[in-house]
Amino acid sequence: MRLNYGEALKDQRKNAGLSQKELSKATGIPQQTISWSETNQGIPSIDFCVQLADFYGISVDELIGHEISK
DSSP states (O other), rough: OOOOHHHHHHHHHHHOOOOOOHHHHHHHHOOOHEEEEEETSSOOOOHHHHHHHHHHHHHHHHHHHOOOOO
């Protein structure tokens, strides 16, 4: 099952055991931006996704819940 971007971003944050405020402090990404992205108020920028993927040590595909179908 493919998640929407916001759910996937929120799942990654929760799996890391972080609140939005803690993630914001650790990455320098404003908490408003994290909340905006997790609630699907818009599509996050590629820079935002790369920064979070690097922080979590995963690929951008993994970050956003993208699975390649064959």
